[in-house]
Structure formats: structure tokens, C-alpha cells
Amino acid sequence: MTIQTGDRLPAATFNLINDGVQSVSTDDVFKGKKVVLFSVPGAFTPTCSERHLPGYVEHYQEFRKRGIEVACMAVNDAFVMKAWAKDRAVPEGLLMLADGNGDFSKALGLEMDATKFGMGLRSKRFALYADDGVVKVLQIEAPGEFKVSSAEAMLAAIK
Numbered sequence: 001m002t003i004q005t006g007d008r009l010p011a012a013t014f015n016l017i018n019d020g021v022q023s024v025s026t027d028d029v030f031k032g033k034k035v036v037l038f039s040v041p042g043a044f045t046p047t048c049s050e051r052h053l054p055g056y057v058e059h060y061q062e063f064r065k066r067g068i069e070v071a072c073m074a075v076n077d078a079f080v081m082k083a084w085a086k087d088r089a090v091p092e093g094l095l096m097l098a099d100g101n102g103d104f105s106k107a108l109g110l111e112m113d114a115t116k117f118g119m120g121l122r123s124k125r126f127a128l129y130a131d132d133g134v135v136k137v138l139q140i141e142a143p144g145e146f147k148v149s150s151a152e153a154m155l156a157a158i159k
Contacts, residue, residue, distance in 0.1 A: 002109035002140075009133045012104035014097040015078040026104070029071060029095065030133040036063060036154050037097075038127040039073045039105070041112065042119060043084035047146050048074070052125070053088050055151035060091050062155060068129070071095035075102040075111075075122045099123065110140065127154050 003009070009030055013023050029035060038056060040048035056063075056070055063070050071094070074081065078098040085096045105111040105123035114122045127149035129137035137157045139148035147153065 003128075003135060003138065005135050005138050007135050009130055009135065010104070010107035012099070012107055014073070014099055014104065016095060016097055017078045017082040021078050024097070026133065029097070030130050032132055034066075034068045034129070034131050035071060036068055036127060036129050036158070037071045037073055038149055038151075038154070039099075039110070039123040039125065041074070041114065041122045041125055043074050043076045043080050044087075047125075049084070049088065051146055052150065053084075053090070056094065057088060057090055059151040059155060060094055063151075064093070066158070068158070069093070069095070071097050073097040073099050073104070073123065075099050075105055075120075125149055129154060129158050 009026050012026050015021055015023055040052050042048060053072060060070055076098055077100050081096040081098045099105055102111055102121045110124045110126055112122045112124045125141040127139045128135050141149050
């Protein structure tokens with residue numbers, strides 16, 4: 001079942017790289033915080049690299065001025081996410097979360113089978129806004145589209 005507005009985010013663990021690989025829980029990311037999490041089908045893929053991530057990089061300070069943290073997630077490993085962040089000049093503080101096995105994507109009901117493209121299990125393209133781990137805004141893209149999960153769309157949707 002797909003997560004809905006008003007639902008609490010499920011427990012999961014992500015990986016990221018600081019001084020080595022670090023595991024962080026959903027509580028570490030969301031508890032007591034206002035967070036926009038956007039998910040992309042894959043690091044270094046065309047729409048993700050040229051439009052989705054750059055929008056959040058460009059508008060990162062606007063989210064921070066509203067007291068909102070920003071996290072990017074993909075079903076990639078932490079090393080790929082770190083390399084992608086470096087390649088795209090992601091500002092310090094914008095979390096690059098690796099959902100390496102897609103466990104969180106599956107728990108949200110937002111996984112996508114991309115095997116016909118040679119990509120295996122991935123996450124659908126989406127963005128959500130959570131306050132203390134409760135989903136307040138959820139924007140899921142239709143296949144092949146990029147409209148409702150952009151940084152601009154999320155800034156407009158968050159009241």
C-alpha cells in the first residue's frame with residue numbers, strides 16, 4: 001500500500017558518507033524536524049541530474065529559511081550518492097541518502113521495477129514534506145513525468 005498524507009513514515013535505515021559510510025535511521029532524519037525528501041530513480045540519470053537535483057540545490061536556502069531540511073534519496077549505494085553530490089555541487093547539509101536495497105522505497109509503496117531498462121528495482125520519482133515523521137504533502141510523479149516533485153512545486157505546496 002502506498003503511503004498517504006497523514007501517515008507516519010516507516011522505520012528504515014539509509015546510508016550516507018561523511019567520514020566513511022554512516023547508517024542513519026528515519027528517526028535520525030525526520031524526528032522533531034521539518035524535512036522535504038525527494039526521491040529520484042537514479043543518480044547520474046538525465047532528468048535526475050539535469051533538472052531534479054539542480055532545482056533543490058538552487059532553492060536549498062529557501063527551504064532552510066523556512067526551517068525545512070532537505071534530503072535526496074535514490075536506490076543507489078552511498079559511494080554513488082557521494083560522487084553525484086560532488087559532481088553536482090550539492091551544498092553541505094543537503095542529505096544524500098542511499099536506499100541501497102530499496103527497503104524504504106518498498107516500505108513507502110513507491111518502488112518501481114526498472115528491469116526493462118537494466119536498472120533493477122528503483123524508487124519512483126516523488127517528493128514529500130514531513131513534519132516530525134508525519135507526511136503533510138506527498139507529490140508522486142506519473143511515469144516519465146517531472147512536474148509535481150520539483151523544488152518549485154514543493155515550495156508552492158508547503159503552507
